[in-house]
Amino acid sequence: MTRRRVAIIGAGMAGASLAAELAPHDDVVLLEAEAQPGYHATGRSAAFWSETYGGPLVQPLTTASGPLLHAPPADFAERSFLRTRGELLLARDPAVLDALAQDFANSGVPIERRDPHGVVPGLRGLWHGLWSPGCADIDVGALHAAYLAKARRGGVKLRCDARLTGTRRTGDGWELDTAAGAIISDIVVNAAGAWADEVAALFGAVPLGIRPYRRTVVQVRVDPPASPDLPLVIDAAGGFYFKPEPGGRLWLSPHDETPDRPHDVAPEEIDVALAIDRFEAAVDWRVEAVERRWAGLRSFAPDRLPVYGFDRDIPGFFWCAGQGGFGIQTAPAAAQLCAALLGRGNVPQGVDPAAYSPHRLSE
Numbered sequence: 001m002t003r004r005r006v007a008i009i010g011a012g013m014a015g016a017s018l019a020a021e022l023a024p025h026d027d028v029v030l031l032e033a034e035a036q037p038g039y040h041a042t043g044r045s046a047a048f049w050s051e052t053y054g055g056p057l058v059q060p061l062t063t064a065s066g067p068l069l070h071a072p073p074a075d076f077a078e079r080s081f082l083r084t085r086g087e088l089l090l091a092r093d094p095a096v097l098d099a100l101a102q103d104f105a106n107s108g109v110p111i112e113r114r115d116p117h118g119v120v121p122g123l124r125g126l127w128h129g130l131w132s133p134g135c136a137d138i139d140v141g142a143l144h145a146a147y148l149a150k151a152r153r154g155g156v157k158l159r160c161d162a163r164l165t166g167t168r169r170t171g172d173g174w175e176l177d178t179a180a181g182a183i184i185s186d187i188v189v190n191a192a193g194a195w196a197d198e199v200a201a202l203f204g205a206v207p208l209g210i211r212p213y214r215r216t217v218v219q220v221r222v223d224p225p226a227s228p229d230l231p232l233v234i235d236a237a238g239g240f241y242f243k244p245e246p247g248g249r250l251w252l253s254p255h256d257e258t259p260d261r262p263h264d265v266a267p268e269e270i271d272v273a274l275a276i277d278r279f280e281a282a283v284d285w286r287v288e289a290v291e292r293r294w295a296g297l298r299s300f301a302p303d304r305l306p307v308y309g310f311d312r313d314i315p316g317f318f319w320c321a322g323q324g325g326f327g328i329q330t331a332p333a334a335a336q337l338c339a340a341l342l343g344r345g346n347v348p349q350g351v352d353p354a355a356y357s358p359h360r361l362s363e
């Protein structure tokens, strides 16, 4: 097969994983605007792998990513990227959990009703629970580093401080103006996260309405100290989630989803206060100290599904965007899918490419 020149815009999890997949087949350059890769959404996640998170249409990508994350090949990583924790979805109204369980009825995802009061001590009032045992913590830094290392071994050139600023169509390819100089490529992949629509506009593509939303996480010290055996606990109504961290700490989020713009986003005090307020209303523990706080942008297409495929109108322009709140846990399958759509390898088992096609948004 002829090797093509592929430029991938963005070296977060999406761009890095796809670069690693394409490396054996194509001459790939990975362009990153920042001084180091992973500075934006990828470096700010809550680091879990949950087959229920993102809904039933995201689940096939999460499930198909499971085997590589659980047991990576020895030439990719020495140990698993996952550490099983389990997930407990909470609701005051049991009908909410029945509807959620129904969504995953034929998916093969193990999920069952469970009394949450036996799992999370100190819950205030009556809660109902849905238990998903497979949920795990992901070592996001290790996964991103493993993809970048695999890409580098395959000859991919990573260019940091190389923001894309302009483009020209030249013959069958593209000439790209970047802060690090000009790049010639046959195919361009838009893996620019929150900037995906802005990057698309540089190619004259019609934006798909991919919008960034701010999400806040705080690391707190609590009394009593959190047991390391706690699962990921998610309020099914979208009020909060938390999971334990070493030293009796918790990572806690108010599950905020504030429309924002692409930039280096910072947490707002109001969201930190909201997180603590909702947490202390749900359990009878006290937040003693906020030790860290951060915010990141989760970018969604209007139907909240990712966008993988060639643009309908712009030649050689491929979308790899809209990974919302599930871009880490779906990365292995998404990268494999995108490589297949770029003509390299096969679509992962159980994944329907049509569900993620950009064409669905421009019909």
Ligand SMILES: Cc1cc2nc3c(=O)[nH]c(=O)nc-3n(C[C@H](O)[C@H](O)[C@H](O)COP(=O)(O)OP(=O)(O)OC[C@H]3O[C@@H](n4cnc5c(N)ncnc54)[C@H](O)[C@@H]3O)c2cc1C
Pocket (backbone or CB within 6 Å): 009, 010, 011, 012, 013, 014, 015, 031, 032, 033, 034, 037, 038, 039, 040, 041, 042, 043, 044, 045, 046, 047, 048, 049, 162, 163, 164, 165, 191, 192, 193, 194, 195, 199, 215, 216, 217, 295, 296, 297, 298, 321, 322, 323, 324, 325, 326, 327, 328, 329, 330
């Ligand atoms: C608080 C929070 C919690 C989350 N928790 C989870 C979780 O538990 N599990 C999970 O699976 N997902 C989670 N996510 C979602 C996940 O982090 C994202 O889906 C994922 O990181 C998206 O990766 P990306 O590579 O598309 O985006 P990014 O990591 O944002 O990378 C895009 C890159 O493109 C670069 N770029 C932009 N414009 C240009 C340009 N013009 N030229 C060159 N480079 C450019 C940017 O600098 C950036 O580095 C969470 C996200 C947040 C914010």
